[in-house]
Amino acid sequence: MHTQSSFAKQVTGSLYLVPTPIGNLEDMTFRALNILKEVDLIAAEDTRHTQQLLNHFEIQTKQISFHEHNTQMRIPELIDKMIAGENIAQVSDAGMPSISDPGAELVEAAIAAGLAVIPLPGANAGLTALIASGLVPQPFYFYGFLGRKATEQKVTLAGLANREETMIFYESPYRLKKTLATMIAVIGAERQVVLARELTKRYEEFIRGSLAEVSQWAQENEIRGEFVMILAGNENPELDTKINETDDLSIVDYVNQLINQGNKPNDAIKVVAKNRGLKKQQVYNIYHELDDGEE
Known part of the structure; x- marks a missing residue:
């Protein structure tokens, strides 16, 4: 168990999750602007895109790229910087970080390292x-x-x-x-x-x-x-729906059911991962008996 006091004085740096406008620049909050000015570094999904935002608001903070293709390489580097005392703001191209955008893995790693993760409200x-x-x-x-x-x-x-x-x-x-x-x-x-x-x-x-x-x-x-x-949701849901039928299936049986319905194994694994809230690699390991953990 771990308790985070976001605004207590931190020995290490913190990770700020900063939403950016989804279109209208006037939706940028005063707090978000201040955080982007005050942090030591901005981890951006697309540094060229974010630079346009920074230029508009005359923000001089340096950037570092952080996107879906360099996540595993970049996370240890960012964690080390925060442990050393640097504050980092993470932004996506538009809207909330982690919502259909990069960010969740960095948040998970920061929490595991005992670092404060501080979210800001904003556009979604x-x-x-x-x-x-x-x-x-x-x-x-x-x-x-x-x-x-x-x-x-x-x-x-x-x-x-x-x-x-x-x-x-x-x-x-x-x-x-x-x-x-x-x-x-x-x-x-x-x-x-x-x-x-x-x-x-x-x-x-x-x-x-x-x-x-x-x-x-x-x-x-x-x-x-x-x-x-x-x-819209279903106003008259049936009792014997496919989603209910799959709830009782094991991961392996669920993947096999989708394959038997004509789907390729990789597609079936991806769907099961999404529907069960798991990572694709976890489902892959379970299905191929590469993971000793419980389903």
């Missing part, structure tokens, strides 16, 4: 879209980006189809039409959905309707910008 695309969607705002289930492959999406959506919570997804403009088509095939054309496009920016737009109606809109209009998809 999913919640911003949710409160204006017109759908039931709570309870909600945040998923983020679905897998790129249609087969993986179908398996995932089949497991989500009977959830009663409003669901939040992120999607790129390049995959939006296909994702909507897959949702119709798995969930049904009448389920209500809201697309939120270019949130907080000049061309912010909300498209509300059934999956069929919104899919038709996507076919008839030019798709631009990043999208948040808010999907």
Whole structure:
């Protein structure tokens, strides 16, 4: 057990998790600006992108790259710097660190090292879209980006189809039409959905309707910008849903079930990891009997 007093005097440095605007620079908070000015280093997902933000607010703090491709190399370096007394702010390109962006592994390592992890409140695309969607705002289930492959999406959506919570997804403009088509095939054309496009920016737009109606809109209009998809929950969930059927399966049996349904092993492992809240490597090790730990 460990208790953290975030604002007590620290012998070591601290990790600050600093949200950045999702579009409108006026959404940057005074506290976030002060932290970025005061820390010794900013760990940024894309240093070129973050430099534009820093230049706009005349912030001189040095940056270091921290993204999904250098996470394992960079974490020990950042932890050593904080142990030596440096304060580090971690930012993603837009919104909250760790939410469909790098950051969770650094937070985990910092806590394991006994360092203070201090979060700042700020912009988040999913919640911003949710409160204006017109759908039931709570309870909600945040998923983020679905897998790129249609087969993986179908398996995932089949497991989500009977959830009663409003669901939040992120999607790129390049995959939006296909994702909507897959949702119709798995969930049904009448389920209500809201697309939120270019949130907080000049061309912010909300498209509300059934999956069929919104899919038709996507076919008839030019798709631009990043999208948040808010999907209504199932008002009449069945008792024998696929998600309930898989709850009682072991990791190995769950992976085998997906493979028997025609999915590739790696795709099945990825889906199981996502649905069970595990790391893909953990599921891989369990399935291939490389991990002596419990499932």
